[in-house]
């Protein structure tokens with residue numbers, strides 16, 4: 001029996017991309033590397049992205065550390081520059097000093113709303129703790145030393161498996 005267009009599309013491997021900004025302690029980069037393995041996805045910085053090229057992907061993950069209660073400005077600016085898409089799947093991720101379900105929802109809000117306004121369908125969101133030596137915390141050896149830890153990376157792996 002002949003396959004229809006949707007069946008052919010579903011049987012092709014999904015093409016995924018990760019857009020990452022991670023500078024403080026490369027905490028979010030550790031998470032992105034796990035996603036990259038599971039999703040077989042390339043990792044690019046917002047600066048390396050040509051907004052039009054995102055159209056080529058079935059799934060795009062956007063992530064950074066949380067800086068002043070938001071994703072990095074370079075991701076927010078990229079979201080502003082993206083062309084409108086028709087219901088394309090995306091997911092958000094971050095590492096932060098302080099975490100939790102409602103904190104994640106708040107920290108991700110700015111990027112989520114920008115992407116949703118462009119037609120992206122946010123299928124899931126991941127956050128875990130990251131080592132933080134910002135400002136005065138440096139004087140006390142920082143908070144969340146050793147995070148992300150092995151359990152965080154395992155949770156990242158489970159998350160990526162779940163969304164594929």
Ligand SMILES: Cc1cc2nc3c(=O)[nH]c(=O)nc-3n(C[C@H](O)[C@H](O)[C@H](O)COP(=O)(O)O)c2cc1C
Nearest residue numbers: 022023024025026027028065066068069097098130
């Ligand atoms: C300038 C700056 C601002 C930060 N602001 C917040 C914040 O508002 N909320 C929070 O939970 N963590 C905050 N953090 C902690 C970072 O989100 C955390 O260390 C994160 O893991 C850094 O990710 P990265 O190593 O990928 O850059 C801040 C860190 C820096 C350096």
